[in-house]
Amino acid sequence: MITIDVPLWAARLRALRRGRLWSRRDLQERLTEAAGQTEPGLPADAVRAWEAGERRPDPGHAELLCRVFGVGEADLFVGASSGTVLWHHLTGIPLMPGLFPEEEEERVGRAVECPWRADAGTAGYFERMLDACAAPHARPADLAAALRPVFAGVEAFRRDARPSVRGPLLALATRDAELISGMEHEAGDASAARAWSDRAIREARETGDPLAEVVALVQRTELLxxxxxxxxxxxxxxxxxxxxxxxxxxxxxxxxxxxxxxxxxxxxxxxxxxxxxxxxxPEEPGEPAQAMPAYVAAYVLARKAHAYAEAHERDQAAGLARRALALARRAGAARALRELGRVHLPPPAEAGRRVLV
Structure with a gap:
């Protein structure tokens, strides 16, 4: 039987937040917005204290939490899916409401207790979770934080699972490591990006699939x-x-x-x-442009601003830099912010003129 050291409602609150790929600050901002306030109405450590079970939300905050998460008070503070909450809390793997039926959550939870129970359904569960975690709307650092416990969970299953399911789990570990490497790169942690890329290449080689290794190597070349x-x-x-x-x-x-x-x-x-x-x-003309994640768009704008600055096109560089800065801050794109730090705008044209009296 899985046991935890916090109240079940505190574990459920943390699981719901992490499943939406929100930081504690994100949740606090959403609570402030739901309350119709322009300034934070919560103590800075309120969310942390709730999730640690140190204090329970008062009725007003409980109502706001239910509104933000889109659940009823009974679902948030009582709930029937205690086993699901427990294993997500224990492993740190995000709980994503609505993505999986309760029966599937329970099956994976039983496999967490006894990894030899892992089967093709378990691998499918994690594959769909990786698809959801690869959504481009979340900040890179938040995605990396969500994906790391998923990798640890897949690795734990892979060590103890039956031989028939080890191959699919190994492929998932490779893909997860590649995703984490890319997100660490976008978040500005170059050493972590390289370390996770190394891990992805090792996992890919272990699969025995040449194409998996090629993809991991190509992903390494993107860490420019x-x-x-x-x-x-x-x-x-x-x-x-x-x-x-x-x-x-x-x-x-x-x-x-x-x-x-x-x-x-x-x-x-x-x-x-x-x-x-x-x-x-050869490039095929007329191919539809695909929407890029916000952190990639911010980096592209920053690179363009850098290029215009180098070409002494002050106005264009300044306009692009402003757009890139706003997008990078919103997206948590540290790589784009670092690129903007290299942009040195040339002095205004008027600065070089001499006024003769």
């Missing part, structure tokens, strides 16, 4: 400001040396290699990669 240019080139070349690489994956690795050569100042090698990329996989 979290890895040395030579490291990126090595990963890109290694990916293309694998047999059976799809043309689009090979073209992607060439583009990343070209950018790494550009970073290293190797102009001729950069052009050669770009030419080879176009020869092997």
């Amino acid at each position: 400001d979290a890895a040395e240019p030579g490291e990126i080139v090595e990963a890109a070349v290694t990916a293309r040396e694998r047999t059976g690489v799809p043309p689009e994956v090979g073209a992607l690795s060439l583009r990343h290699e070209a950018r790494a050569h550009a970073l290293a100042g190797e102009v001729e090698l950069c052009h050669r990669c770009l030419e080879e990329c176009l020869e092997e996989h």
Whole structure:
């Protein structure tokens, strides 16, 4: 029997928050908004104290919590799914209301207690969870925090599960590590991005699937400001040396290699990669543009602002930088903020003029 050291209602409150990929500050801001206030109406540590079971929300705050989470008071403070709440609290794996039926939650909970019970349904549960965690609306740091316990859970199952389900779980561990690496990169933690990328490559090699390893290597080449240019080139070349690489994956690795050569100042090698990329996989005109996550859009705007500043186009650089800053702050895009820190606007044109009297 799973036991925890906090009241069940406190565990449910924490699980509901984490399942929505909200930080404690996010929840506090939503409570303030639901109350119709412009200033925070809660003590700074209120959410932490509730989740620790140190004090129970008063009736007014309980009503606001129910409104924010979209649940009834009985569901929040009593609830029938105690076993589900317990295992999510114990593992830290996000509880995502509405994503899974209660029966499936209970089956996975039984597997948490006895990992040998893990089966194809367990792997499917985590696959759908990764799909949900890859949503582009959440901040990178929050996504990384949600994905780390998922990885630990998959690894725990993989060690003790039956041989028939270990392969799918290993593939999920690889994908999870790749996602965490990308989110750590966007959150500005270069060392963590590299460490999780290394882990993804190791997990991919263990699957015995060459394509899985290629994808992990190509993902490594995307960590352009979290890895040395030579490291990126090595990963890109290694990916293309694998047999059976799809043309689009090979073209992607060439583009990343070209950018790494550009970073290293190797102009001729950069052009050669770009030419080879176009020869092997020419761009198709008219392809629909896909919406990019906010943290990626912020970085793209910051890069453009940097380029305009380098070209002494002050007005364009300043306008793009303002847009990038607002988006980066909202999205928690540390990589974009770091890029903006490199933008040095040229002085106004008027500053160079001399007034003759």
